[in-house]
Amino acid sequence: MPFTVREIESPDPVTRVAAADAAPRLERDDIGEKMVLNMGPSHPATHGVLRLVLELDGEIITKATPDIGFLHRGDEKIAENMQYNQFVPYTDRLDYLAPLSNNVAYALAVEKLMGWEIPPRGKTIRTICCETSRISSHLMGLGAMALDLGAMTVFLYTFTEREKLYNLFELLTGTRLTTSYTRVGGQIRDLPERFIPQLKKFLDDFEPSLNECDRLLTRNKIFVDRTKGIGVISKDRAIAYALSGPNLRGSGIEHDLRRKHPYLDYDNYDFDVVIGSAGDCYDRYLVRIEEMRQSVRILRQGIHKLPAGTINVA
Incomplete structure (x- = not known):
């Protein structure tokens, strides 16, 4: 005893x-x-x-x-001995939660050096890739956070939605994780015929599921007690540590490259930049929840405005 x-x-x-x-x-x-x-x-x-x-x-x-440093693989040195498009598969592994976004970021850098601008349809397809990847990444963050704090139900909900996204990625690219879909100068192929209808269905089903996760956690006393006032990052420290994404915006700094320095065709979309105020774990959670809602807004606009035409630089 x-x-x-x-x-x-x-x-x-x-x-x-x-x-x-x-x-x-x-x-x-x-x-x-x-x-x-x-x-x-x-x-x-x-x-x-x-x-x-x-x-x-x-x-x-x-x-x-x-x-830190356990995932250092010397990617920059490896790239020195490759042609531009040969390096695309390595960008998948920079962040396996959002490989499509990493493909796009690398291609944009090379295209800027080359002075290339891809056609409007190619830009919109890339925007769709980036926002579906953002949702997938945030779902992983939300689910893992909930599981570590004892909220098993939310973990199951988030991974159910991620599975649907992986099915979309597989339809688009032929694989679920290491996509290698983007090419310098465009995409490897156009959208499959079934992709847009399935994306619409996912968005329709996803919003109620996200609202349920919000309902289960946001006012849950145990979750709030374990996240509010915990891991506070001030504005000054966030800047000094060069934080980005939800970790930066959770500290109350309104900085989003999609708005401050628009790339692709983000300047043609209507969405809100979500920021926190306290800079704690709870605010970073709230930022990710709302950012997924904003991604849904962007995706619906992208589907509506998807232009016809080519996807690659001529």
Whole structure:
């Protein structure tokens, strides 16, 4: 029995309880030094990307020292010995949660150096790729966060929706994860005939599912207690650490490249830049929830305005 300091000979439960009440209690100062714990890189919550050296005072993490570099693969050096399009498959692996976005980012950089501009249809297809990837990535973040905090139901909901997206990716590219769909100067192929109808169906089904995740977490006391005021990143620190995406916007900084420096055809879309205020885990969660709603808005507009024509530079 964890509350006793000596063996109790009597089997009488009343005697045991009385002995436990009389046993000396350990005060916090008697416990000793703080615990140092290595979390990762082989840990369900870190997925091999980093190691965290944690200092704990009971259940409170008082200090966290990151040890990064476990995924360094020298991609830039590898690229030096390749032709431009030969490197596209390597961009899939830069972020396996959003490979289509990485394909596009690399192609845009090379096209800018070449002075190329792809046709309007190709731009819209790339925008659709980027926003479906954003939803897929945010669903992974939301589901993993919920699971680590004990919300198994939300994890199952998010991965159900991700599976639908993977089916779309497979229809579009022939594979689910390492897509290699974009090429410098355009795309490897046009949209399949069934892609747009299936994307519309996904969007119709996804919005109620996202609202259900919102309902289950946003006002859940346990979830709020475990995220509000936790991991606060101030505006100044977010800038000093060169944060981007939801981590930057969650700290209250309204900076989104799609709005500040529009690429592809994002300047033709109506959407809101979502920002937080407190810079804590809760705000970053809220930003990702709302960003998925904005991605749905962008995708619906992209479907509506998808132009005809070619997809590659002539």
